[in-house]
Amino acid sequence: MTISEIQEKIINEFKNFDNWMDKYNYLVKLGKDLSSIDSKYKTENNLIKGCQVKTWFHSAFKDGKVFYDIDSSSIMIKGIIALLIRVLSGQKPEDIKNADLYFIDKTGLRENFSPARANSLWKLANKMKSDATLREVKIGVEKKI
C-alpha cells in the first residue's frame, strides 16, 4: 500500500471514535501491542532529543526500503509510534521524505495533544523523514561510486 492509502485507512478507523477518550483508548491499545525494541538499541545515542519522555529510534535498510524500530517509555507515545510506523515503515526513502502526513490532522490527533506533545509528535515524524533522507543521499552516493 502507498503512504496515502495507509493514511486514508487510519483516518477511516478514527471516524469510529466520537471523543478523545475513545482515541486515547485506541492509542493505549496500539502502544501495548507494539513490541519493544531490542534492548541493545536502547542506548543514549538512539534517544530522540527534545521529547518529553524517553523515546529510542533505530532504523534498518533492506531491499531499497526503510524499516523503523522505535520505542518509548510512554505507552501513549508508543501508540502514536505504531501509527507512524504503519504509515512509513517499509516504504522507499524518497516516498518517506516527501510524505505529507495529513492523517495527524485529519484524525484529530494534533488537536487532542497539547502544543508541547504535538511538537514531540512532529519531532518523531521529522526524525523518520530525516533518516529516510540520509538513506536516499547514501543510495545516491553509492550509485555514483
Added chain:
Amino acid sequence: MIVKTNNNTRALSAFDVEKIRNDFPILKQKVHNRPLVYFDNAATTQKPQVVIDAINELHAKHNSNVHRGVHYLSDQMTEMHEAAREKVKNYLNARYSHEIIFTSGVTASINAVAYSFGEAYVKENDEIILSEMEHHSNIVPWQIMCKRNGAHLRVIPFNDKGELLLDEYKKLINPRTKLVTIVHVSNSLGTINPVKEIVAIAHENNIPVLIDGAQAIQHGKIDVQDIDCDFYAFSGHKIYGPTGIGVLYGKERWLQKMPPYQGGGDMIDRVTFEHTTYDDLPAKFEAGTPNYIGAIGLGAALDYLTNIGLDNIKNYEKKLLDYGTNKLMGIGGLKIYGMAKNKACIFSFLLNNIPPYDAGIILDKMGIAVRTGHHCTQPLWEHYKVEGSVRASLAFYNTFEEIDFLCESLKKIQKMFK
C-alpha cells in the same frame, strides 16, 4: 501605602474554602470543558485577585525605577519597594530588613550563596553537605562551585519513607565541612525536614546552614530566628505572588563578609577604573534594576496569607493531606512515594505500571493539572529505582471533592490500561 492590598481582615474561624476560591479568578475556568482541578501547586501557585490588582495598578499608575530618583514617582516606588522588604522581614521574622535580598527566585538565591560563600570560605578538599532529596537547584550550583574550588559534596541519605537519616548526617560532619544546604520540604516527597535540629547539629560544629524553603514557605509560618538558619531562600511564585521575584535571607554577619556575585548599577559605593567599593547591605547583592513590581506584588501576597492566617492554612492543608492519603491508599495498585511522619500536602505516586506521563496527559484531559516525571530530583528517584512519579501538590484552595475526583479519575485510567 498607595497600592491597596487585602485589608479585609476576615477572621476565618472555620476555613471557608469556597470564599477563598473566589479570590483566585483562574480557578473558575474550565480546561478541556471540565472544571479545572489545579494540583500543580508545587510547580507554581495561583495568584489571588489582590496580587493581580496590585501588579496592574503598579504598572498603570506608579511605574518608575527605584533608588536615587529625584522625582515623585521614583520616590513613591522606592518607598513601596522598601516597604515590601520590610514585609518579607516581618514574615520571616528576620532581625533586620537588610538581611532580605531580593533575587529572581530560589535558584538565583542558592546560586548567589554558592558563588559568594564559595569565594569567601571554600578551599580545595573542603566539603559541602546536602541531602539525597535535594532539588537540582540545590545540587548543581554547589557542584559548579566545588568544581571551581576543588571541593566535594557529601550526601545525607534518607529512608524509604522519605525521612533524612540524621545519624548519617552527624557522621558526615568533619573539620572540612564548610556549609550544610538542605531542602526544608521535599518537592517530590512532601517530607518536612527537621531543619531546626539540622541547624543545631551544624552550629555545634560552627558550620552555617542554608535552607531551601521553596516548598515550605507557602504551607505555614517560617521563623528564621527560631530555626536559626544562616540562609533561607524562597520564590515569590510559589507563595501566591508573582514570578521572577525571590528572596535570599542571610544573617548579617555572613552577608557582610561575602563578596557580591554580580556587579552593576545600584550596588556600588564608588567606581573608578582602578577600583570599586560596594554599597552596604542589601544593595551589595542587588546589582541592576531590581524587580520592584515583583517585590511589591510579593508583599501583597504575604499580606493576603497573613490575613487568612498561616495556622488556618496549615491546619486545613493537614486535613487535605490526611484525607488524600487515605483515599489514594484505597486504590489498589497505587503506591505513594513519601510517607514521612511530618509531611506537606504533596502526593507522589505510581499507578500500577502505567507510565506517569500517560497518567498525566489523561488526567489533563479530565481537567486535572498534575506534574509527571522526576520533578528535578533525579538522585531522589534513584533511591527508589524508578524514574519519577505522578505528583499532585495541593494548596489551601483545593477541596476534598477535588481529591475524590482525582481518585475516580485514576480508577478510570487503571481501566484504560488493563
